[in-house]
Amino acid sequence: MKVVKKVNSVSGSKHSVEERVIKFLEESEEDFLALWLENVILDDDDIFKDRVRKNGFQMYQLAKKSLLQTISDEELIELAHKVAKERVLSKSNIGEFVFNMNIGRSTLIKYVNKSGVSIQDLQPIIDRINDHFDRYCFLAVTRYTELKDIEINEKMLFVNQSHNDRLSLLGQMSSSFVHEFRNPLTSVMGFMKLLKNEYPNLKYMDTIEHELDQLKFRITQFLHASRLESAEKNQEEIHVESLFDDIISFLYPSIVDGDVNVSTKIEPNCKIIAVRDEIKQVLVNIILNSIDALKQKNSRERNLWICCVKTDHTISFTITNNGPKIPEEIRETIFEPFYTTKSFGTGIGLFVCKSIIEKHRGTIYCESDQHQTSFVIRLPENA
Numbered sequence: 045m046k047v048v049k050k051v052n053s054v055s056g057s058k059h060s061v062e063e064r065v066i067k068f069l070e071e072s073e074e075d076f077l078a079l080w081l082e083n084v085i086l087d088d089d090d091i092f093k094d095r096v097r098k099n100g101f102q103m104y105q106l107a108k109k110s111l112l113q114t115i116s117d118e119e120l121i122e123l124a125h126k127v128a129k130e131r132v133l134s135k136s137n138i139g140e141f142v143f144n145m146n147i148g149r150s151t152l153i154k155y156v157n158k159s160g161v162s163i164q165d166l167q168p169i170i171d172r173i174n175d176h177f178d179r180y181c182f183l184a185v186t187r188y189t190e191l192k193d194i195e196i197n198e199k200m201l202f203v204n205q206s207h208n209d210r211l212s213l214l215g216q217m218s219s220s221f222v223h224e225f226r227n228p229l230t231s232v233m234g235f236m237k238l239l240k241n242e243y244p245n246l247k248y249m250d251t252i253e254h255e256l257d258q259l260k261f262r263i264t265q266f267l268h269a270s271r272l273e274s275a276e277k278n279q280e281e282i283h284v285e286s287l288f289d290d291i292i293s294f295l296y297p298s299i300v301d302g303d304v305n306v307s308t309k310i311e312p313n314c315k316i317i318a319v320r321d322e323i324k325q326v327l328v329n330i331i332l333n334s335i336d337a338l339k340q341k342n343s344r345e346r347n348l349w350i351c352c353v354k355t356d357h358t359i360s361f362t363i364t365n366n367g368p369k370i371p372e373e374i375r376e377t378i379f380e381p382f383y384t385t386k387s388f389g390t391g392i393g394l395f396v397c398k399s400i401i402e403k404h405r406g407t408i409y410c411e412s413d414q415h416q417t418s419f420v421i422r423l424p425e426n427a
């Protein structure tokens with residue numbers, strides 16, 4: 045990289061003025077450097093603080109040399125890059141470096157002014173010094189920024205990598221646990237059915253069965269999220285009205301507990317070919333989320349509207365609640381895995397919904413304002 049700004053080079057015959065200035069500077073070198081060091085900012089914790097004097101002295105030597113000849117970018121880059129690296133390693137603020145360098149520049153100019161050379165002869169010398177410091181500052185700060193960017197990118201890479209590692213470890217652990225739970229659960233549920241047939245009047249059977257259904261729902265959810273449940277399942281014709289009857293009786297205890305009024309408006313001809321358990325999983329998740337959101341409402345009127353219509357060959361479900369607004373900036377994020385605002389939430393509900401709907405070639409999105417929140421699902425009739 046070349047710094048474009050150029051100052052006329054000094055011809056050999058005009059050296060006498062510059063030589064006079066250099067001679068004066070060399071005579072007052074000790075004073076000049078002491079004054080500069082007195083005014084610089086130096087952090088006690090700076091691991092390279094001992095090098096600041098040496099670097100400053102080197103810069104001063106180059107500035108003197110620049111009065112007699114043009115200093116190449118390469119020569120300047122060597123010092124600028126070395127200083128930039130030290131500033132990065134010492135974790136210091138680049139503002140301090142720029143400040144110290146400018147103190148060096150103004151102290152040098154102060155001494156040049158005292159050299160006894162006429163103002164007319166001094167101006168081109170001051171221009172050369174300023175140009176020299178400007179180039180040096182540009183090269184050092186540019187390099188410092190590059191090194192800082194590299195450092196930030198490396199850290200980001202590390203953070204992302206370890207986050208991904210932890211997520212996948214968590215996923216593997218939970219899915220293997222969950223898998224182990226499912227087999228005993230299936231057999232307990234089978235024995236429950238047998239018991240119910242043998243002793244139809246046995247107390248608490250419905251409650252136990254309902255709780256086991258909830259457990260099965262959670263386990264299936266985890267398996268969907270971990271994508272272990274990838275085997276193709278059988279599609280069947282689903283009558284949407286009867287599907288909602290089933291869902292509402294499954295969720296009845298939660299609906300009563302949340303004190304929610306549910307209204308449904310389902311067109312009678314709504315049918316869909318899809319995997320029943322999976323579509324049920326999606327709708328249960330969205331209704332459970334709606335009930336949770338409505339519970340945050342203090343006023344009595346907690347409403348949930350379920351609507352299903354058919355247009356051309358598309359079935360559209362709209363599930364609306366009059367709970368709090370979902371802010372615009374998180375309306376996409378809520379579909380990401382592990383995003384939750386609930387103390388006991390897992391944040392995989394909507395992620396599973398989206399995966400299932402997309403697997404059925406459909407779409408799902410959320411609309412929300414201060415009055416109501418709707419989740420809209422569109423599925424092809426023959427998914």
Ligand SMILES: Nc1ncnc2c1ncn2[C@@H]1O[C@H](COP(=O)(O)OP(=O)(O)OP(=O)(O)O)[C@@H](O)[C@H]1O
Nearest residue numbers: 333334337378383384385386389390391392393394
């Ligand atoms: N109807 C809704 N109204 C307001 N916020 C909602 C609604 N549905 C979802 N959310 C927000 O989206 C987040 C993610 O929902 P998601 O179903 O994925 O996870 P969760 O309900 O927190 O946990 P779980 O895995 O147990 O379902 C919720 O924590 C909540 O903040």
Ligand SMILES: [Mg+2]
Nearest residue numbers: 329333393394
């Ligand atoms: Mg949820």
